Amino acid sequence: xxxxxxxVTGAAEAPLRGALRELRTKLDVPEAFPGDVLADxxxxxxxxxxxxxxxTDIPFFTIDPPTSVDLDQAMHLSRREGGGFRVRxxxxxxxxxxxxxxxxxxxxxxxxxTLYFPDEKVPLHPTSLSEGAASLLPGQDCPAxxxxxxxxxxxxxxxxxxxxxxxxxxxxxxxxxxxRAIDGGTAEEALALLGDIxxxxxQLEVERGGISLNVPEQEIVERDGAYALDFRAPLxxxxxxAQISLLTGMAAAELMIRSGAGILRTLPTAPDGAVGxxxxxxxxxxxxxxxxxxxxxxxxxxxxxxxHHAAFLQExxxxxxxxxxxxxxxxDVPELTTHAAVAAxxxxxxxxxxxxxxxxxxxxxLAAVAGxxxxxxxxxxxxxxxxxxxxxxxxxxxxxxxxxxxVEAVLLKDRVGExxxxxxxxxxxxxxxxxxxxxxxxxIVARIEGGTGGLPLGERLRVRLTQAxxxxxxxxxxxx
Numbered sequence: 086x087x088x089x090x091x092x093v094t095g096a097a098e099a100p101l102r103g104a105l106r107e108l109r110t111k112l113d114v115p116e117a118f119p120g121d122v123l124a125d126x127x128x129x130x131x132x133x134x135x136x137x138x139x140x141t142d143i144p145f146f147t148i149d150p151p152t153s154v155d156l157d158q159a160m161h162l163s164r165r166e167g168g169g170f171r172v173r174x175x176x177x178x179x180x181x182x183x184x185x186x187x188x189x190x191x192x193x194x195x196x197x198x199t200l201y202f203p204d205e206k207v208p209l210h211p212t213s214l215s216e217g218a219a220s221l222l223p224g225q226d227c228p229a230x231x232x233x234x235x236x237x238x239x240x241x242x243x244x245x246x247x248x249x250x251x252x253x254x255x256x257x258x259x260x261x262x263x264x265r266a267i268d269g270g271t272a273e274e275a276l277a278l279l280g281d282i283x284x285x286x287x288q289l290e291v292e293r294g295g296i297s298l299n300v301p302e303q304e305i306v307e308r309d310g311a312y313a314l315d316f317r318a319p320l321x322x323x324x325x326x327a328q329i330s331l332l333t334g335m336a337a338a339e340l341m342i343r344s345g346a347g348i349l350r351t352l353p354t355a356p357d358g359a360v361g362x363x364x365x366x367x368x369x370x371x372x373x374x375x376x377x378x379x380x381x382x383x384x385x386x387x388x389x390x391x392x393h394h395a396a397f398l399q400e401x402x403x404x405x406x407x408x409x410x411x412x413x414x415x416x417d418v419p420e421l422t423t424h425a426a427v428a429a430x431x432x433x434x435x436x437x438x439x440x441x442x443x444x445x446x447x448x449x450x451l452a453a454v455a456g457x458x459x460x461x462x463x464x465x466x467x468x469x470x471x472x473x474x475x476x477x478x479x480x481x482x483x484x485x486x487x488x489x490x491x492v493e494a495v496l497l498k499d500r501v502g503e504x505x506x507x508x509x510x511x512x513x514x515x516x517x518x519x520x521x522x523x524x525x526x527x528x529i530v531a532r533i534e535g536g537t538g539g540l541p542l543g544e545r546l547r548v549r550l551t552q553a554x555x556x557x558x559x560x561x562x563x564x565x
Contacts, residue, residue, distance in 0.1 A: 101495045104556030105204055108487050112480060115196050118211050121188040126211040129182035129189065130218045136178070136228055136249035144275065145175055146256040147221055148263055148326050154216040155199070155208065157436045157443075159254045160329055162278035165235060169243070170282055174232040174333050175252040177219050179210065179437040179444045181228035185462035189214075197477025199439040200484050203492060208439075215438045223254045230447045232333050240285025245336045247447075247454045264322040283325025286332060295428035296381045297324060298405075299389045300398045318389045330435045331427065337450050338422070338430035344453035345416030348446055348470055350433050352408040352425040359404055362514075363397075369512075370543035372397045381428075393543055396510035396523065410442065410471040414464055442474050493529050493560045497553040504565050507548045509533070512540045522548055522562055535563035 108114075118126075145159035161173040183189045193209055200207040208215045221227050231250040235243050258276070266272035267280045290297065299319050334350070341347025360380060367374040367383075370393045374383050384401060387394040405426055410433075413419050424431040434446035445463050452459040507522035510530070517539035523530045525545075533540065533548060540546070547565040552558045 100498070100555040101491065102204055104491045104495070105202055105488070107556050108484070108491065109202070109207075112483060112487075114200060114207055114480075114484070115192075118192060119188070122192045123211055123213075125184075125188040126182070126213050129184075130213050133181045133218065133228055135181065136251055138231075138248055138250040140173075140175075140229075140231055140250040141226055141253040143173060143252065144255045145173070145221070145252055146258055146276065147223070147254050148258045148260060148322070151259045154220060154222070155438045156221040156254070156257070157438045158330065159221040159229070159252060160279075162275050162282060164274075164278070168238045170236040170240070170278065172232070172234045172236065172282065172329060172332065174234070174329060174435070175221060175229040175250070175254075176232065176333075176435055176443075176447065177221055177438050178228040178230050178249060178447070179214070179219055180448060181249075182214055182219055183210070183444065185460075193441055193444075194473060197441045197473055198481045200481055202484065203488055209441065210438065219438060221252070221254045223257045226251055226253050230451065232336065234332060234336055236282065236285075240282060240289055242332065242336055245340065245454075247340070247450045249451065260320050260322050260326070263326075264320045267322065279322070279325050279329070283321075283328045286328035287324065290328075290331075290428070291381070291385065293428040294379070294381050296384050296426045297327065298384065298398055298401055298426075299324070299387075300395070300402060318395075331431070333435055334431045334433060335427065335429050337432040337434040337446055340450045340453040341432060341446075342418055342422060342430060344449070345418060346414040346452075346459050346464070346467075347449050348410055348412045348432065348442060348467060349419075349422055350408060350424055350431050351411045351421050352405065352423075352427075353421060354425045355404040363400060363404070366400050366511075366542070367397055370397050393508075396508060396543065399510060410474050412467040412471060414459075414467060440474075441477065442470055445470060490559045491555050493531060494553045494555040494558070496527060497529070497550055497560055498555060501550050501553055503550050505548055505550065505562070507533075507546050507562070509540045509542050509544055509546055512542045522546065524548075529560065531560040531562055533562040533564065537564075540564075
């Protein structure tokens, strides 16, 4: 897929920042932390609940975008004597700082998730925690929830242990650097094994019918102090890293189910009608989908760099709608425990600095391994967590979508009336002259309407920009 770095410079910065401020107001985004929350954070940083087990001798490393400082996960990978692998995955232990019912806890329930804007981040916890004491920054001793998952030679989990431990990351790595090191053969074994284990886990995902959508992401980036839009196709290292998180989430779900108390991330199987619509879309986009080929197998065969395939992968995300959180306790395990895309039970547990539910999942898993009852504060919060997470996730998705809309409008506000080359990536069934186009240059996806006939799904089309006003009118096109 064509990619070009676009910059918003000079006078264009003013409407962008103004529109983003208005968006935060419209969405009632939390502003600065109240004084009592900041004071609670200061007390927690000064006197955290440190674990007895010391694992600082293990050379953990993190893999995140280069500018990230809220580091939830660190890993160390090794081979086991006699064959197989050992995955050690350290997750920031937010509960070492947050006391149930205290101001930090109350504020986290109000915020639910970290919100990412192009010009600032609205964190779940004060930065003294999320980017400081609780973050798994290199060279810093941190309390963590340490997962040790042993795998056999095929990458299947054979045992899981979870305990609190003090850990120390040795290096902060990024995806592109990891990919270069593994491809070039210069990675140390602990990092090189990420490719070996990642590929094995991907093969197991194929066997169980799971799906990882390698959808090119339209993302807002910053270059030399200016904002731009990119299409970024995931690297193999992104997928391998995600497999470690997925492995841990699956292990967490199994622990919860066996113990009879938990909170799972669930997704029902897509109805036949939704899959049927995808088949019609595949045909229109000239994506070959023989009837005997399962959906998951087709998705894995697609190349996200090819525009028709990228457009179809984007449409596949519609099958992921409907995911939610399912809670249970007292041994009353629900009928639906699986996530259809994972094709297994799954739980969110690896991002507690940025997502509220993960702190609760950690406590449930620690209790399950220890053979203890979950803490009462966890059980008391479980019934309301699904709604809290649904509301918070909805707001985070709106922020992401609206921010992209605003940046698109800023980039194009002075080009209304100009012609662009685009590909039609979606057509509304009830309104065939309206849909979505993806520009080949710049990296923009927007609505198209106003034509006199049906839009040619999957075809290239010359389009005219009809509106673009930051914060007021989203980008719109019409057939030229």
